[in-house]
Amino acid sequence: MDLILGNAISWLFQPITAAYALAAIGIALHFGFTGLLNFGQAVFMAVGAYGFSISVKFFGLGFWPAVGVAVIASIAMAFLLGIPTLRLRSDYLAIVTIAAAEVFRFIVSTTSAQPVTGGPQGLNQYSEGFYAMNPIPVGHYKFWVWDFKQDDLFAIAVSWLVVTFFAVLLAILIRSPWGRVIKGIREDEDAVRSLGKNVYSYKMQSLVVGGLMGTFAGILFVLPTSVQPGNYGTTLTFYIWTILLLGGASTVIGSIVGAMIFWSLLSLTGDLLSTGVDNGTITFLTQNQVGAIRFMLVGVALMLLVIFRPQGIFGNKKELYFNA
Amino acid sequence: MPSQIAIGAAVPGCAKVDPILIADNVRRQFGGNVAVDVEHVEIPRGLITALIGPNGAGKTTFFNLLTGFDQPNSGDWTFDGVKLAGVPAFKVARMGMVRTFQLTKSLNMITVMENMRLGAQKQPGESLLRALIKPLWKRNEDAITARAAELLTRFKLDAKSDDFAASLSGGQRKLLEMARALMTQPRLVMLDEPMAGVNPALTQSLLEHIRGLKNEGMTVLFVEHDMHMVRNISDWVIVMAEGKIVAEGPPNEVMKNPAVIDAYLGAHHDSDLGTEKQAKGN
Amino acid sequence: MNQSIPRSVGRKWLGIVALLFAFLIGGSTAFAATPTPSPTGDVATTFILGGKITDCGVGIPGIKISVTGPGTTANLVTDKKGLWEVQTPTTTRYLKDKFTVTLDKTTLPKDRVLIGTSTRTVVFNMVNSASAAFKLVPIDCGSTSPNQPKAAENPIVVALFNGINFGLMLAMAAIGLSLIYGTTGLSNFAHGEMVTIGALSTWVFNRVLGLDLIPAALLAILIVTAFGYAQDAFIWRPLRKKRIGLTQMMIVSIGLSMVVRYALQMIFGGDTKVLTQGETWSILGISMPAVNVICSALSVVVLVAYSLFLTKTRIGKATRAVSDNPSLAASTGIDVERIIRIVWIIAAVLTGIAGVFIGLYEQAAWDTGFWNLLLIFAAVTLGGLGTSAGAAVGAMIIGLLVELSTLVIPPDLKVAAALVVMILVLLVKPEGVLGKKQRIG
Structure with a gap:
């Protein structure tokens, strides 16, 4: 039981949780503050993961230049997605971003691209440059049921530092005149246009900045693990949306707390059900079905949230972000 | 009232002594329907001009075309000598030609004050990078806020300053939209049905505000169905029907023009020019 | 490797x-x-x-x-x-x-x-x-291996055949999605699950309960129709009454899609259910599974019947009126909610047929519809959001693109190719191939 609980609690600070939180902060900017329906945050994460890891493995770049490559690729991707769609109705952005994310996934996972992207197997072992910067002395650090190596601690610390940085950045932005324009666009872009603001340019800026958050999330996501093309499907994007809506789309802190709650609960339900099946308490499920149940729970949570608490846990009911 | 507005007789498309906006051959088709087909029209500077006509006459479409919110199939128009065809809406607004909308576009989920601030032009804090450093835009923000507060007081919205715009009544939203438009410091204000849905109690103050704009030297062009208002405040009236300009002239003369009566009666038999409010629409 | x-x-x-x-x-x-x-x-x-x-x-x-x-x-x-x-x-x-x-x-x-x-x-x-x-x-x-009859076949013709085949099936599902989008504005991400239910129910009736394929298919279509009707009655109609925004509804549909998809996985497992094996016919020198040829022919019949319905019957005309402008239609005395109910039924029937055929074309699994969903969306977008003819044309283009692209690029990129073309078309012609030009910012 301690193990299950420890596992669930550990998801509060895992680098993966931080990565999802950061990706959700990006969507908060896109959707919660600008009203852009980005259904392809997975592609920005994939750009981060692949941009970084290919730079290291294929081009032999160091850590920082590799991060630079990912950033440039992310900005390019935002323009690629934004140019055809930001002048169109919002549903076009949704379909194009979701399609682009799938296209990207197909391309990186094709066997023909294997020498560069690793194909369906993805990439690993590109994090030496990152861990080389680790100031924490080598060793095992034990707390309660957890046992961290110095690199685990480093990854956790850096991940949350990055998340904090971007959360503060967004908080500053949305309280500035820039944020005012962005929120105006969310409410009614024609009104903002009639006041002399270049709406298209602002939407693009928002797409780029939120996309960059997704890209950094993508790098955090793969630093402690490996790059697996299968991870960047639509499910990833929908998870991030669930996290965003859980915390509240028009908030900054909501994405972070949303990610923590999401992963802890998912871990807890999964482990409890698994254990139940293992020791025979739960007889109507098999181990394979436990996975399906968890996905179903996410789906149910998403539906209920959007219908009954669209502003999320932290959102202001008055600042409802859904326009009709 | 200035003695002379038009050069020569007040016929459709007549030249003005001092026009601020001149449109030529502006044509917009939706499928097979010609929504707007204006051969020539000039809007006199510094005056209040009403654009009237039956439902479906193309008034709002013409507004949209002039302000860059819709693209015509053909046509040219100039604002203060600057060609506007193909200029995007936000640049039109920056040039000092600002509009409001038939269906009020108050930005509901931000506060009244933020709505106002949004109207101000050339804000340093609206650039992404400068937005991050408050000292770079703080002083400008204070100046804007002061100007906005002044306008809000004038429009009797100062008490609502920190409320979400969603909490305003329909008439107050119209006022807010107008006040916000003024934040852009325009030369030409284009109001699309400023009276639609406004509580009669507010009508008089709205009229005063529109007169106030003229007194401050702005040109006003408005679309309206309320003939009392048209008679009351406009210096010049332009009548559209089926996309074309069918009559022009000072309000009292235009209302007697058989072409105008035809246009209205042709479209709505129950219309009573100047005695009954028209159904909203277009 | x-x-x-x-x-x-x-x-x-x-x-x-x-x-x-x-x-x-x-x-x-x-x-x-x-x-x-x-x-x-x-x-x-x-x-x-x-x-x-x-x-x-x-x-x-x-x-x-x-x-x-x-x-x-x-x-x-x-x-x-x-x-x-x-x-x-x-x-x-x-x-x-x-x-x-x-x-x-x-x-x-x-x-x-x-x-x-x-x-x-x-x-x-x-x-x-x-x-x-x-x-x-x-x-x-x-x-x-030794005779290699396939080698004699022209790969372009084979791809063309497959493309038409796939495009026709996609067309019915796309029209279903487009109908619902046109009348209610809902971008239904749970649409793929209707396809899946069609395919899996056919398998249940045909392979588990041992019915002949035709009654099994008809029952499967009935089940999808019931699912569509229930979906509207228990989820979308209450949400419309609650005046929930379209974006919210779209996200609800994403949640619903996950719930249904994984429920199907729980019930049916993660494996593929084999629906077809059987004779192949040789047409124009191409050997095709007989069932696919029949499905294509039936698809054409269904599409023609549907277009006649849309243009000739009163309900069809009312449907188009609602889809053009719901509030205008309401003001002319059309019972919009009733039309929406009918639209859901028609959409579900079409999608159910598509589900059965897609099941017969590529076998059935819990995520069959999910994999095809993006292609269905692409078809609707490509054709111009919300028009039936557009959705059908879009689907044919997507179907052909998917199969023809395999001639020049690796097969595992065929879906990507179709999606890239969709994005490019949007760049050049935002209103879609058959869409009405509308005012865009």
């Missing part, structure tokens, strides 16, 4: 009928930390899990395999020799754990069908190898 990880233990492959999974214990190379902290502090070890997919002794490339298990999620594609492998970052604790290996049956060659489940659960159980066999039918090594 070159691995950069050095291995200290040699490998061996076990060859079994058509496909096998072999497990080898790799060296103790330092592997990046797993996302889950190791609670027991076991020694980290890298395992390599791999296998070979063969058909008549020849490795088949391009088959998608996914492996899931503790600390591992990998999607793989077999290489030129039919080989695949994955490393599983793990601890010895996981030797007790189960890995699920799933073969994506849609990536099998068209004339090869997997018998039985496409999922294998493998327990490491402290042994260094385990295997599971998959059987492919029709395995007719004698006739396919």
Whole structure:
């Protein structure tokens, strides 16, 4: 039981949780503050993961230049997605971003691209440059049921530092005149246009900045693990949306707390059900079905949230972000 | 009232002594329907001009075309000598030609004050990078806020300053939209049905505000169905029907023009020019 | 398949009928930390899990395999020799754990069908190898290999045939999606699940309950129709009454899609249900599964019947009126809610037929519709959002693109190619191929 609980609690600070939180902060900017329906945050994460890891493995770049490559690729991707769609109705952005994310996934996972992207197997072992910067002395650090190596601690610390940085950045932005324009666009872009603001340019800026958050999330996501093309499907994007809506789309802190709650609960339900099946308490499920149940729970949570608490846990009911 | 507005007789498309906006051959088709087909029209500077006509006459479409919110199939128009065809809406607004909308576009989920601030032009804090450093835009923000507060007081919205715009009544939203438009410091204000849905109690103050704009030297062009208002405040009236300009002239003369009566009666038999409010629409 | 990880233990492959999974214990190379902290502090070890997919002794490339298990999620594609492998970052604790290996049956060659489940659960159980066999039918090594009748067929014509075939099925599903979008504004992400239910119900009636294919298909369509009607009655109608925004509804549909999809996975498992095998017909020198030819012909009949309905009947005309402008239609005395109910039924019937046919075309699995959903959306978008004719044309374009693209690019990129074309078309012609030009900012 301690193990299950420890596992669930550990998801509060895992680098993966931080990565999802950061990706959700990006969507908060896109959707919660600008009203852009980005259904392809997975592609920005994939750009981060692949941009970084290919730079290291294929081009032999160091850590920082590799991060630079990912950033440039992310900005390019935002323009690629934004140019055809930001002048169109919002549903076009949704379909194009979701399609682009799938296209990207197909391309990186094709066997023909294997020498560069690793194909369906993805990439690993590109994090030496990152861990080389680790100031924490080598060793095992034990707390309660957890046992961290110095690199685990480093990854956790850096991940949350990055998340904090971007959360503060967004908080500053949305309280500035820039944020005012962005929120105006969310409410009614024609009104903002009639006041002399270049709406298209602002939407693009928002797409780029939120996309960059997704890209950094993508790098955090793969630093402690490996790059697996299968991870960047639509499910990833929908998870991030669930996290965003859980915390509240028009908030900054909501994405972070949303990610923590999401992963802890998912871990807890999964482990409890698994254990139940293992020791025979739960007889109507098999181990394979436990996975399906968890996905179903996410789906149910998403539906209920959007219908009954669209502003999320932290959102202001008055600042409802859904326009009709 | 200035003695002379038009050069020569007040016929459709007549030249003005001092026009601020001149449109030529502006044509917009939706499928097979010609929504707007204006051969020539000039809007006199510094005056209040009403654009009237039956439902479906193309008034709002013409507004949209002039302000860059819709693209015509053909046509040219100039604002203060600057060609506007193909200029995007936000640049039109920056040039000092600002509009409001038939269906009020108050930005509901931000506060009244933020709505106002949004109207101000050339804000340093609206650039992404400068937005991050408050000292770079703080002083400008204070100046804007002061100007906005002044306008809000004038429009009797100062008490609502920190409320979400969603909490305003329909008439107050119209006022807010107008006040916000003024934040852009325009030369030409284009109001699309400023009276639609406004509580009669507010009508008089709205009229005063529109007169106030003229007194401050702005040109006003408005679309309206309320003939009392048209008679009351406009210096010049332009009548559209089926996309074309069918009559022009000072309000009292235009209302007697058989072409105008035809246009209205042709479209709505129950219309009573100047005695009954028209159904909203277009 | 070159691995950069050095291995200290040699490998061996076990060859079994058509496909096998072999497990080898790799060296103790330092592997990046797993996302889950190791609670027991076991020694980290890298395992390599791999296998070979063969058909008549020849490795088949391009088959998608996914492996899931503790600390591992990998999607793989077999290489030129039919080989695949994955490393599983793990601890010895996981030797007790189960890995699920799933073969994506849609990536099998068209004339090869997997018998039985496409999922294998493998327990490491402290042994260094385990295997599971998959059987492919029709395995007719004698006739396919030496005679090579396929070689005589023009690949362009084959792709064209397949493209038309697929496009027609997609068209019905796309019209269903487009109808609902047109009348209610809902972008229904749960639309793919209607396709899946159509395909899986056909399997249940036909293969489990033993009905003939035609009654089974009709019952399946009935089930999808009931599902569509219920979906509208219990979810979308109440939400419309609640005046919930369209974006919200769209996200609700994403949630619904997940719930239904994984419920189907719970009920039916992760494997592929085989619906067809049977005779092939030779048409214009091309051998096609008879059932696909019949499905194509029926699709044409359905589409023609639908267009007659839309243009000739009163309800059809009312439907178009609502789809053009709901509030205007309401003001002319059309009962919009009633039309929406009818639209949901028609959409569900069309999508149900598409589901049955797609099941017969590429077999049925819990995620059949999900994989096709994006293509359906692409078809609707390409054709111009909200028009039936547009959706049908868009679907034909997408169907042809998907199949024809395999002539020039690797088959595992065929869906990507179709989506890229959709994005490019939007760039040039935002209103879609047949869409009405509308004012855009």
